[in-house]
Amino acid sequence: MSRENSRLSPEWQSWLVENLALGVSHDEAVQALTGAGVAEDVAREEVAAVLAHPYYQAALRVGRRHGWLESIMDTYSALHRQAGGHRTLERREGLAPEEFFARYYFGHRPVVLRGLMEDWPALGRWTLAYLAERAGDVEVEVMMGRNANPDHAPEYEKHRSSMRFQDYLRMIETGGETNDYYMVPRNENWAREGFGALREDVRAPRGIIDPELRPDMMTLLLGPAGTVTPLHHDNMNVLLAQVMGRKHVKLIPSFQRHLMYPRFGTFSQVDAERPDPERFPLYAEADVVEAVLEPGDLVFIPVGWWHWVRALDVSASVTFHHFRVPKGNTYLPTPR
DSSP states (O other), rough: OOOTTTOOOOOHHHHHHHHTTTTTOOOHHHHHHHHOOOOOOHHHHHHHHHHHHHHHHHHHHHHHHHHHHHHHHHHHHHHHHTTTTTTTTEEEOOOOOOIIIIIIIIOOOOOOEEEEEETTTTHHOOOOHHHHHHHTTTTEEEOOOOGGTTTTTTTTTGGEEEEEEHHHHHHHHOOOOOOOOBOGGGGGGSSGGHHHHHTTTTOOOTTTBBBTGGGGGGGEEETTTTTTEEEEEEEEEEEEEESSSEEEEEEGGGGGGGGOEEEETESSSSOOSSSSSTTTTGGSSSSOOOEEEEETEEEEEEEOOOOEEEEEEEEEEEEEEOBGGGGGOOOOOOOO
């Protein structure tokens, strides 16, 4: 809300309207303005002008609705903690599909699954040398120059680069630990014709993932130790299978979005590895569960759950998003 006769900058006008609408008291708003160097009489005039403006009345109604939604999410968080879901990321061995869907998929709960990749040829075969032998001449796309841009993930279009697969594998082998280059799902390399031999090394977890397993039903993540996927959420359920190397994962419930400082739609401003309590104090209230994924582990990431991932070794992962949901519903994305 901009007023031509306001003595505040547009930034402070915006701050004032937003915070008053979200429940900051009049005196607290005045104190914040005077603390920033605004004269007290001017601060009180500005607060009074905002309160009288019809745009503010609309913002106030939105703010009340926002507060109600946050109270619902806080209730979910309290129930989540009472159930013990905030303590650890569950691990299950040889879980039956019926229990997976009942307890985790429909229960909107993450879980690490073991014993479901024992029939994967990839587990015994995949090394950098093997990947180069089977698909080294394929032209692939890689995200490059990530270190120079802290917003490389949401600004992915700036980082696309093409090269031969064997050249990328050589970079991984010789480049050491780095986050500067990474093959991510947005590169869509998995569906390339030359990757057919590698796709034959992968199996659909029985009873959980659609057995048709078309190339467009999977994605490949491949990179050196040190690659980081920043804190974000997906708009669909995802099953990530760890094939080569280890990954450290952190997950936060979808209903704690108001603690995540969202930006760019699905990303968080928070560095989950080194959160800044001064800039992002609410993040300290989030319930973070974490685990180290070993080769042969799968992690189910429910739609909307925030997650951060760091590769501890040279790492290859395959993700699935077409589930064999009971009653034939195999793919259910949600709107943003």
